[in-house]
Amino acid sequence: MLRLSIIVAILATPLLTGCGSSGPTRYTVAGQVTLDGQPITAGKILLRDPTRQVGSVEASIVDGSYELQALPGPKLIEISAQKEVPLPGGKTNLEGDSTRFVEAVPQRYNKSSTLELNVTEDLENQDFELKSQP
Template sequence: MRRWRGRRGTVMGAVATGEVFSNFSPGTWDEEIFSFWEVILMARFAWTTACVLTMLFLAGCGAKGPRLASVKGKVTLDGQPLANAIVTFTPVAGGPASTGVTNANGEYELACQLGKGAVVGQHKVSVRSQPPTQTGAGAVSSDDPSYQYGGEDSSRAPVFQEKIPAKYNTNTTLVREVKPGSNEINLDLTTSP
């Protein structure tokens, strides 16, 4: 096996004196000689590739947040489907809460800031009525002094009364477990104490 050396005994010396390819003969890998700059470029490319692969590996590994599971269900109040109710699942162990709004049949599906579903584990569940939106008659002009208090004439706006008992919202006693996979969690609420 031959290794080429320049006058100064190194590839660097060979580059400086212009003797890089004076003894080069193509054929075997052992005899192939690269210029100083080719070696530098290959080393830089190898180092950059190693750094990029390491960053991709580290970005792809580790926790990406809590595991989510699909949660659907139906909410009834005294046996009747509860429409336009806000269902909230708040993880007992901490994490993002998931919410859903019931349709006319009382059906809901949860979603949170991380995607569809809820964090796996125990949850405190609250159910609230969705306040009706005011349109037309209650709206006031921006010139009206009452506009600064929400843009509605409070003297004409009906007072919103929660029809769902406090034991299901402000003082909730509901606790449900979300398991990995698909969950169907029906909530049968009653107005009786």
């Protein structure tokens, strides 16, 4: 039975992938992300379809830069990055660490983000200059 399932999966793969078609057109979205004028050293950027009809795309932010391929249309943007902070009172956790990681980017740019972007063929670099204070 397992062998039959594997054979069916192998034979069905070309049908599911469109017999070699490259799929829907995607466009490059790239740029810089700063927080209070400083590049975000390491983080994530997520482009989400507001209707949730197509999947999200995510890319790493490295030294303030990101690049990804996204389907055209309006997107909601979520940006996050972690920073290491000391535990209160000089305490340590169960692993013996005296620090913990917390979200460095304000919620208005991630969980409660109102950032929007319309992905188009002629989209130039898309930079995000985030501020800690409103």
